[in-house]
Structures are given as C-alpha cells and as structure tokens.
Amino acid sequence: SQQGEEDPQALSIQEGENATMNCSYKTSINNLQWYRQNSGRGLVHLILIRSNEREKHSGRLRVTLDTSKKSSSLLITASRAADTASYFCALFKAAGNKLTFGGGTRVLVKP
Amino acid sequence: DVKVTQSSRYLVKRTGEKVFLECVQDMDHENMFWYRQDPGLGLRLIYFSYDVKMKEKGDIPEGYSVSREKKERFSLILESASTNQTSMYLCASRGGIALDYGYTFGSGTRLTVV
Numbered sequence: 724s725q726q727g728e729e730d731p732q733a734l735s736i737q738e739g740e741n742a743t744m745n746c747s748y749k750t751s752i753n754n755l756q757w758y759r760q761n762s763g764r765g766l767v768h769l770i771l772i773r774s775n776e777r778e779k780h781s782g783r784l785r786v787t788l789d790t791s792k793k794s795s796s797l798l799i800t801a802s803r804a805a806d807t808a809s810y811f812c813a814l815f816k817a818a819g820n821k822l823t824f825g826g827g828t829r830v831l832v833k834p
Numbered sequence: 835d836v837k838v839t840q841s842s843r844y845l846v847k848r849t850g851e852k853v854f855l856e857c858v859q860d861m862d863h864e865n866m867f868w869y870r871q872d873p874g875l876g877l878r879l880i881y882f883s884y885d886v887k888m889k890e891k892g893d894i895p896e897g898y899s900v901s902r903e904k905k906e907r908f909s910l911i912l913e914s915a916s917t918n919q920t921s922m923y924l925c926a927s928r929g930g931i932a933l934d935y936g937y938t939f940g941s942g943t944r945l946t947v948v
Contacts, residue, residue, distance in 0.1 A: 726876070756936050763944070765838075765924055766877075768936030811877070817933050820865065820884060821892070824877040 727755075727795075727812040727825030735831045742799040744828040746812030747792075755788055756813045756822065757797050766811065769797075802832045837861075840925050840940035847947050853912040855943050857925030865928040866908035867937065868892075868900065870921040877924065883908055915947045 727746040736742050746755070754773045758766040772779045772788045772795065779786045785798040799806055809827045816823075841856035859866065867882040869892075879892030881900040889900050897919060901909045908927075912919055922944050926937040 753933055758936075758939075763922075763942070765939035765941045766926075766937075768938065771934060771936050773934060813937075815933065820882070820890075821879060822867075822937060823879070823893075824869075826874075826876045 726823050727814050729810075729812055729825040729828045731828060732826070733829040733831070735833065736802055738802060738804055738832055738834050740802055742802050742806070742830050742832070744797050744810055744830070746795045746797075746825055748812075748814055748825075749793060750814070750816070752790075752814045753817045754815045755786075755795050756815060757784075757786060757795075758811045758813060758824075760809045760811065760827070762808075769810075799830075802830075804832050804834045806830060807832045838925055838927050838938050838940040840923075840943050842943050843941065845943055845945045847912075847915050847945065849916060849947055851912075851915045851947075853915045853945070853947075855910040855912075855923055855925075855945070857908045857910070857940055858906050859908075859927040859938070860906065861927070861929065861938075862905065863927040863929050863938075864905070866902065867926040867928075868898075868908070868910045869924045869926065870894070871924055871942075872921050880910065917947050919945065920947045921945060 727748045756771045757769045783800045788795045811827045812825045838859045868880045869877045883902040899911045925940040
C-alpha cells in the first residue's frame, strides 16, 4: 500500500512540551507532506520535504525524512493549546499525480 | 492566499437523490481533487482532474462522477445517493507542473444521506 502509517495514533502533552509523531511507508515517493486538521475542518498544508532532502524547518516545525528506512517524523516544539489538531502525513508520487494520506495522529495540548 | 471554496458546509439528502457537491478555487490551479474522509479509514481519493474536461479515477470512484467544465470549478456528483456515502467530502487544488507544492483544501462538506 502507498499509504503512510502514523504513530502514535494519539498524543497528549502539556503546553510548552514538544510533540513528535512518525510516519512510515512502503513505496518510493517524490515528496512527503504534513498537514494539520482542526476538528471538523479542512486540511492545512504545513510543510513539504523532497525525497532528496533529510531535514526541513518551518517556524516551530521540524521534519525529517529517511528514505532508506522509509520514514519521516514531525516535531512540534514548544507546543501551544492552539496546536491541538490531527496531523497527517501524505505521500506524493509523481507517477499517477496522487497524494495519499496516512491515518493521522490526534494531538491534544493541555493548557 | 489560495482559496478553495466548497458550496455547502452541511448537507442532508435522501437515499436515491442525485447530489452535486461544488468546489471553486481562485488561483488558476490546473489540478483539483475530491477526497472523502471517514473515521478509521482516513482520506481516500475519489476523482481528480488535471485540466478542464479531464478526469481521472482515484481509489474509490464507484458511485461517483465528476465534472470540470471550467478551470476554477470541479463538481462531484453522487448519481444516486446511498447511506454508505454519508461522509465528509474534501476538495483540494494544486498548481500545475511543479511537483513541490502542497495541496490547498476547502473546509469540507459533511454529507448525511438518510
């Protein structure tokens, strides 16, 4: 399956702590993307990392990609209550022009 | 900012009805997508389009069709709605040739078929 698998499925942390979630996959990809979804709303694109990149930062977000292990991680530093959401990894393969999503990690940041 | 607008936030339809879900984007994007999202199943691709009048089946096209008569509008059609099509429907778009752009999603339409 091209779908990513995310771990953990749910995460509960205190405000100010870091949150880490992982995504593993089985096929080759052109890039891997992370999205956030607040309850009952659409998805918001957070960050994209190409297959030839190993690490990328955007504000409080840090993404790593290890293509040899076919895995990625998303780190949110100094979490805030507003970071409470579901986070999805998505795999993009140019052949087929399709983006497929993992099952998501539900993150709860307690004030 | 790119905006993807889905015409309805909530929709309730009867079994057997023909249902139209509309999606409009304002950034001249070539690619548009329809997903459905269900608990435990994540997001699944129904159909996508990479140009006007072009369409490609996604992973779960059965029971659906699409229409793209204008670049900015991509419609999802449920030919004869059934209760198993109760779901959250998400439209997305992406700019053209470049592969390294994320998708922009609409806010979603929560469809209930009774």
